Amino acid sequence: MDLLTYESWLTEHGLCRNTVDQRVAFVGRRLKAWGTLDLPPSFVVEWLLGYRGWTRRTYLMHLRSVYAWMVETGQIEVSPVSKMRPPPTPAPRPRPLTADALNEAMSAAQGHLRTWLLLGYLLGLRCHEIAKVRGEHVSETTFYVLGKGGREAELPTHPALWALAQEYPRTGWWFPSVQARRDYISESQIGNKVRAHFRELGIESGSVHRLRHTYCTTLARNGVQPRVIQELMRHSSLDTTMRYMDVLSEERAAAVRTLSPGWTTTPADQPAA
Template sequence: MQDHAYYSEAYRRWLTGRALSPQTIKLYTGVLRRAWEDLGDLTRVSEDDLGKWINSYRGSTRYTYVAALMSVFDWLDIVGHRGVHPLRRVDPRERIKRPQRPRSRPRPFSPEEEELVLRSAVGQIRIWLLLALRQGLRRHEIAQIRGDDFVDNQLRVDGKGQKVAWLPVHPEIAVIAQEMPVSGWWFPSATSGTGHITPDWVGNQVGTLLKLNGLSGSIHRGRHTFGTTLLRNGVNPRVVQELMRHDNLETTMRYLEVIEDEKAKAISGLGSLPSAA
């Protein structure tokens, strides 16, 4: 019987062949290893034990683990290592239900927090933050940015799911680009294996900076700030959707949920009916 390391590597190769992003591959293989360590041989685990393990998690973690395990057992089924898929039973009454994705509320920086963070950031960390705040980039998009991605005041972004988008370059980023390499990686690394720094490195460095300033969260708060500020400035939500590269408008509209003060201001600003002549 093979151990989880054998299956993990074979599964990783299968995911790579399907052109999934490195982040998704790392996440899914990590879930395989954790489930194997907790439950034992996944080619033999019972649906009851798997269901109890899944139900021990809550929120976004549970959602992510189920999504990953759906893929894991699909692969085990395809390669013939497991005859019955425990998450895709024929009878829907017996099937382990996939939880709905929790609706998380964005956490943009306040203007004061943004000023504090940018004032304390130096070097590459400041550039990373500005790429999130002014262009709405995710950490993996920041890590792999290249000088060649800037063409005629447009920025090429390799986003989620290998989707490519072109964004107008913010003036602050245009100034930074003049000081950065015109070709090749902006943030090279000799040890990462990809030639550029890793998304985890970006996230860890910015996370540490936030903690030093008494703030919680991650660099993704910069992207939250990007979307929320656009909406606050009255930009058409469809335009915001395109700039944030969301697949659907519903995802973009979630950024409106944080503008509670503007809701109150809108209501209080309504005038009374004119008096009768």
């Protein structure tokens, strides 16, 4: 299978660079594990059923894409996942890291890995946004981000990130690719290395996106107004931002204790009517 031809096919169909990279990387991993994609539906479906939620849904979309290309180019006659329905969309829930987990992960990280963690926690950047950072994007006051759908934004630069920027080129990619066909590192490389780092520390489901959840939740706990957080998260809807904010049981209890009724709560001491 020619992955470069598949990559060109995806690009010609108008998919963004981020999605193209994800799908090509996924197919490469499946080819390495399976040897071929020309497999019976029972095998592919059984493999997919080993995953749940967003993971199964994402993998199914990747497989539908590559099998559509294979059918179109005459490599197979029928897609083995053509009749498989996507699983229900899981209800989103916030997944911030605990303070202890965050401190442990930061303390154990070095080099580019530590920079990726800081970009996730201090700016709330996504994997593909981290991959595309250039020296020209960073000043002492603003940090330019090329986000989802090509949307541009300027965020306030945290002092710790400005100090870190002195260790990186003032022009060009911060994380250049070692592959000739790419200019900058792929988001899958960043995501895989970050997840491996968390696994080594015994932190379950660690990822760059959990740092984004931590960024949002920490801002909320520090008293930042929701509309400000929405702007920093670069969400078009405040409802989306709220899904990133976790609430602890002790925070709910503390909220109730802020209520101060202006009347007595001991009716037994009052004279009967």
